[in-house]
Amino acid sequence: MSEDSEELTHTDDEGSVQMVDVGDKPDTSRRAVAAGEIRLQASTVDAIEADELGKGDVLATARIGAIQAVKHTWETIPMCHQIPITNVETEFSVADDRIELTVAVETTGKTGCEMEALEGVTTGLNVVWDMCKAAEKDDAGQYPDTAIENVCVVEKWKRTL
Amino acid sequence: MSEDSEELTHTDDEGSVQMVDVGDKPDTSRRAVAAGEIRLQASTVDAIEADELGKGDVLATARIGAIQAVKHTWETIPMCHQIPITNVETEFSVADDRIELTVAVETTGKTGCEMEALEGVTTGLNVVWDMCKAAEKDDAGQYPDTAIENVCVVEKWKRTL
Amino acid sequence: MSEDSEELTHTDDEGSVQMVDVGDKPDTSRRAVAAGEIRLQASTVDAIEADELGKGDVLATARIGAIQAVKHTWETIPMCHQIPITNVETEFSVADDRIELTVAVETTGKTGCEMEALEGVTTGLNVVWDMCKAAEKDDAGQYPDTAIENVCVVEKWKRTL
Amino acid sequence: MSEDSEELTHTDDEGSVQMVDVGDKPDTSRRAVAAGEIRLQASTVDAIEADELGKGDVLATARIGAIQAVKHTWETIPMCHQIPITNVETEFSVADDRIELTVAVETTGKTGCEMEALEGVTTGLNVVWDMCKAAEKDDAGQYPDTAIENVCVVEKWKRTL
Amino acid sequence: MSEDSEELTHTDDEGSVQMVDVGDKPDTSRRAVAAGEIRLQASTVDAIEADELGKGDVLATARIGAIQAVKHTWETIPMCHQIPITNVETEFSVADDRIELTVAVETTGKTGCEMEALEGVTTGLNVVWDMCKAAEKDDAGQYPDTAIENVCVVEKWKRTL
Amino acid sequence: MSEDSEELTHTDDEGSVQMVDVGDKPDTSRRAVAAGEIRLQASTVDAIEADELGKGDVLATARIGAIQAVKHTWETIPMCHQIPITNVETEFSVADDRIELTVAVETTGKTGCEMEALEGVTTGLNVVWDMCKAAEKDDAGQYPDTAIENVCVVEKWKRTL
Numbered sequence: 004m005s006e007d008s009e010e011l012t013h014t015d016d017e018g019s020v021q022m023v024d025v026g027d028k029p030d031t032s033r034r035a036v037a038a039g040e041i042r043l044q045a046s047t048v049d050a051i052e053a054d055e056l057g058k059g060d061v062l063a064t065a066r067i068g069a070i071q072a073v074k075h076t077w078e079t080i081p082m083c084h085q086i087p088i089t090n091v092e093t094e095f096s097v098a099d100d101r102i103e104l105t106v107a108v109e110t111t112g113k114t115g116c117e118m119e120a121l122e123g124v125t126t127g128l129n130v131v132w133d134m135c136k137a138a139e140k141d142d143a144g145q146y147p148d149t150a151i152e153n154v155c156v157v158e159k160w161k162r163t164l
Numbered sequence: 165m166s167e168d169s170e171e172l173t174h175t176d177d178e179g180s181v182q183m184v185d186v187g188d189k190p191d192t193s194r195r196a197v198a199a200g201e202i203r204l205q206a207s208t209v210d211a212i213e214a215d216e217l218g219k220g221d222v223l224a225t226a227r228i229g230a231i232q233a234v235k236h237t238w239e240t241i242p243m244c245h246q247i248p249i250t251n252v253e254t255e256f257s258v259a260d261d262r263i264e265l266t267v268a269v270e271t272t273g274k275t276g277c278e279m280e281a282l283e284g285v286t287t288g289l290n291v292v293w294d295m296c297k298a299a300e301k302d303d304a305g306q307y308p309d310t311a312i313e314n315v316c317v318v319e320k321w322k323r324t325l
Numbered sequence: 326m327s328e329d330s331e332e333l334t335h336t337d338d339e340g341s342v343q344m345v346d347v348g349d350k351p352d353t354s355r356r357a358v359a360a361g362e363i364r365l366q367a368s369t370v371d372a373i374e375a376d377e378l379g380k381g382d383v384l385a386t387a388r389i390g391a392i393q394a395v396k397h398t399w400e401t402i403p404m405c406h407q408i409p410i411t412n413v414e415t416e417f418s419v420a421d422d423r424i425e426l427t428v429a430v431e432t433t434g435k436t437g438c439e440m441e442a443l444e445g446v447t448t449g450l451n452v453v454w455d456m457c458k459a460a461e462k463d464d465a466g467q468y469p470d471t472a473i474e475n476v477c478v479v480e481k482w483k484r485t486l
Numbered sequence: 487m488s489e490d491s492e493e494l495t496h497t498d499d500e501g502s503v504q505m506v507d508v509g510d511k512p513d514t515s516r517r518a519v520a521a522g523e524i525r526l527q528a529s530t531v532d533a534i535e536a537d538e539l540g541k542g543d544v545l546a547t548a549r550i551g552a553i554q555a556v557k558h559t560w561e562t563i564p565m566c567h568q569i570p571i572t573n574v575e576t577e578f579s580v581a582d583d584r585i586e587l588t589v590a591v592e593t594t595g596k597t598g599c600e601m602e603a604l605e606g607v608t609t610g611l612n613v614v615w616d617m618c619k620a621a622e623k624d625d626a627g628q629y630p631d632t633a634i635e636n637v638c639v640v641e642k643w644k645r646t647l
Numbered sequence: 648m649s650e651d652s653e654e655l656t657h658t659d660d661e662g663s664v665q666m667v668d669v670g671d672k673p674d675t676s677r678r679a680v681a682a683g684e685i686r687l688q689a690s691t692v693d694a695i696e697a698d699e700l701g702k703g704d705v706l707a708t709a710r711i712g713a714i715q716a717v718k719h720t721w722e723t724i725p726m727c728h729q730i731p732i733t734n735v736e737t738e739f740s741v742a743d744d745r746i747e748l749t750v751a752v753e754t755t756g757k758t759g760c761e762m763e764a765l766e767g768v769t770t771g772l773n774v775v776w777d778m779c780k781a782a783e784k785d786d787a788g789q790y791p792d793t794a795i796e797n798v799c800v801v802e803k804w805k806r807t808l
Numbered sequence: 809m810s811e812d813s814e815e816l817t818h819t820d821d822e823g824s825v826q827m828v829d830v831g832d833k834p835d836t837s838r839r840a841v842a843a844g845e846i847r848l849q850a851s852t853v854d855a856i857e858a859d860e861l862g863k864g865d866v867l868a869t870a871r872i873g874a875i876q877a878v879k880h881t882w883e884t885i886p887m888c889h890q891i892p893i894t895n896v897e898t899e900f901s902v903a904d905d906r907i908e909l910t911v912a913v914e915t916t917g918k919t920g921c922e923m924e925a926l927e928g929v930t931t932g933l934n935v936v937w938d939m940c941k942a943a944e945k946d947d948a949g950q951y952p953d954t955a956i957e958n959v960c961v962v963e964k965w966k967r968t969l
């Protein structure tokens with residue numbers, strides 16, 4: 004575990020919220036991969052899979068939502084710095100009753116990019132939810148089967164330039 | 165379940181992505197509640213709970229991140245309409261090894277607000293993650309214990325005005 | 326033609342830039358349709374048409390770019406008001422050496438939505454350009470064949486509610 | 487023409503939309519110039535030219551709209567990277583029945599800036615349209631004479647730093 | 648003074664930050680006027696006044712910055728609601744050693760618009776500062792004479808629709 | 809004072825508004841500190857100071873508003889460049905009848921960051937105003953005692969890297 008003094012980033016000695024000073028950090032090449040999944044009814048997954056129902060567009064929309072979320076992380080997460088994103092990879096894996104989204108983000112900057120990858124995953128999954136609302140809602144307009152699960156950071160590394 | 169023709173919202177007959185036409189829908193009073201949780205190490209939760217470590221500011225930052233995410237849903241989720249948000253409630257529940265966030269959103273508009281509530285939950289939990297990065301990372305800089313789970317829509321209703 | 330006193334909207338008697346006061350205008354149902362085209366090499370259009378080259382995703386990306394541009398017009402065009410967009414329709418028509426994009430926007434508000442439709446068209450065509458850059462560039466990295474043409478307002482009407 | 491494998495940027499082998507990985511590209515000094523024109527009634531151009539009608543503010547507003555659009559290209563065009571803009575030049579040329587806008591953009595980054603220049607041109611011309619709406623509309627509220635034409639990339643170069 | 652229970656808006660009983668629930672408030676016609684001034688060197692004010700130095704564009708830029716700031720208040724001020732702005736008026740008054748900016752905002756909504764007017768004033772004055780940086784800086788690059796003063800809400804009223 | 813030719817930045821020889829070309833400027837380490845104060849009733853300051861009234865959250869919200877404003881300066885101030893912010897420090901000083909906010913901004917870029925610091929100060933103070941509206945309003949809904957004063961640049965320096 005990290006040392007005590009770092010236990011909570013983004014707060015100073017008096018507990019006031021703050022950004023971390025990265026002015027003296029060297030530029031490094033960094034990559035973070037996050038993943039997560041959305042549970043759906045099997046019939047909804049089938050509908051997404053079937054070509055006639057616009058699968059391409061559904062997943063394309065979620066990809067674009069994920070990529071835009073990665074680029075906007077510096078304003079969505081209040082204490083994040085704006086970093087130069089050099090690459091974003093999105094990959095969907097479709098199972099019987101769920102769709103998994105993996106987002107990899109690369110940067111050459113002074114801070115890590117795991118928050119960018121996480122924002123890409125949660126937003127991309129929310130976009131899938133949005134695109135499948137009518138299919139997932141029950142008669143009372145509720146979502147008994149839909150859930151986002153297992154959002155985690157799969158891998159993170161940095162390399163001196 | 166909803167009728168077949170609605171199975172995938174946001175795509176037209178040819179599968180092209182589109183917004184839903186809400187011009188003929190009446191204004192209704194709507195409320196949606198979403199919830200989710202972030203798993204953390206017990207020591208991290210303890211640090212958040214202890215006053216000297218700035219708990220107020222950590223959760224305040226996450227509240228603000230959640231509220232801002234609710235208000236920005238119309239640009240984050242590509243096919244969402246911009247709706248007049250009349251109320252946002254955020255509530256944190258702290259357990260030994262996790263923090264749960266519930267976000268309720270109310271609107272008086274032509275479409276539901278569950279996407280707004282979901283965006284509030286996932287972004288608020290991502291902000292908690294961001295604030296606890298140093299405490300949650302292991303020696304290799306990975307997050308073996310941190311995860312976002314159980315993101316779901318708790319309740320949704322509408323009432324004719 | 327409109328009366329003299331209105332010749333330039335958005336400037337007052339002294340020529341200072343300003344928004345138009347719409348506080349006393351009634352809410353009306355309005356629709357505006359704009360269109361425009363991007364000239365491309367025939368080989369590029371062929372590549373977009375061929376399924377293996379991701380046509381769905383190229384046009385889906387342009388659709389999403391157009392819809393987002395419609396929703397952001399109030400901040401892109403400095404003197405525009407933010408109006409409640411109730412519907413956006415996008416339609417691509419592919420010819421041998423060009424792609425035409427038509428964007429229809431509907432609102433129930435106090436001002437027209439032709440600027441929203443125009444922003445949707447020009448941004449959507451710019452997205453197509455962006456997606457086809459490698460195919461359209463010549464050996465010197467220039468775009469001798471690519472151009473956006475014929476951007477106009479096809480139709481505009483309003484109806485008292 | 488570029489080699490086949492690059493025919494459509496922003497899609498991978500399976501046609502899924504993606505950003506281009508620029509992590510290994512060197513920083514270079516780049517400049518792109520785009521231009522385009524808006525056709526207007528001669529009486530509208532006269533009104534813009536006349537000092538008493540606020541010409542300065544009309545074109546100043548369009549300049550600012552163009553510059554802001556250049557800076558926002560990374561969020562307007564879904565697959566664009568955010569690049570450090572070092573210079574933006576805007577120039578209007580007023581003819582009898584049209585106004586031409588030229589936008590030059592410079593950056594020292596890993597990708598070209600022609601999309602930034604194009605966004606500057608199309609948005610700047612849309613701002614001119616917005617400022618002249620009352621003068622251009624006919625009695626039926628239509629725009630029979632107004633059009634955006636000839637939007638193209640005039641010049642593009644890069645220089646190793 | 649308002650009653651005790653309202654002393655701090657935007658915090659609930661436990662002091663947690665929150666938006667105010669406006670769902671049950673009626674729509675009213677509201678107007679707020681804010682003003683403030685920037686102190687400048689007399690030579691800088693002279694330069695702004697002189698036509699050859701682009702006075703029109705300097706104040707036009709500040710006007711546009713003020714209007715855009717009014718429209719963006721809902722995202723700049725974390726607990727603000729997004730309200731339909733129906734009118735924005737900006738007026739500059741130039742004295743020997745200062746420029747005063749007055750911004751009036753009108754809305755037909757459920758909350759007041761004084762924050763919008765204040766954001767317009769402070770941002771508009773910051774834009775003036777930005778445009779005059781070179782003239783105001785002393786040899787050491789400091790701003791001994793420049794200051795923003797007297798930012799206040801001049802007037803506020805609402806009228807039942 | 810700076811030389812005549814620089815008297816108004818952001819306008820060219822003909823007075824047209826423009827960004828400054830920074831392409832040939834070297835990267836330097838820069839810091840700017842701005843400060844300002846908001847005058848409040850003593851009873852409001854007391855309420856903010858008292859723990860039960862959520863002081864932490866009020867000032868935390870203002871801190872976050874200030875930090876976000878710093879990061880958004882490139883879009884709020886029309887002619888500003890987007891620069892890499894490496895550090896933001898916010899400090900509140902509470903007196904009997906006023907709260908002072910100091911914001912320090914650091915960057916390693918091609919232009920200064922005093923506008924970023926000023927935007928942080930004015931927005932942070934506006935957020936305090938927003939959080940105290942109910943306490944500061946008199947019976948007629950006016951703000952006779954509230955004002956933002958003394959907004960200035962405290963210090964500015966740069967250091968060659």
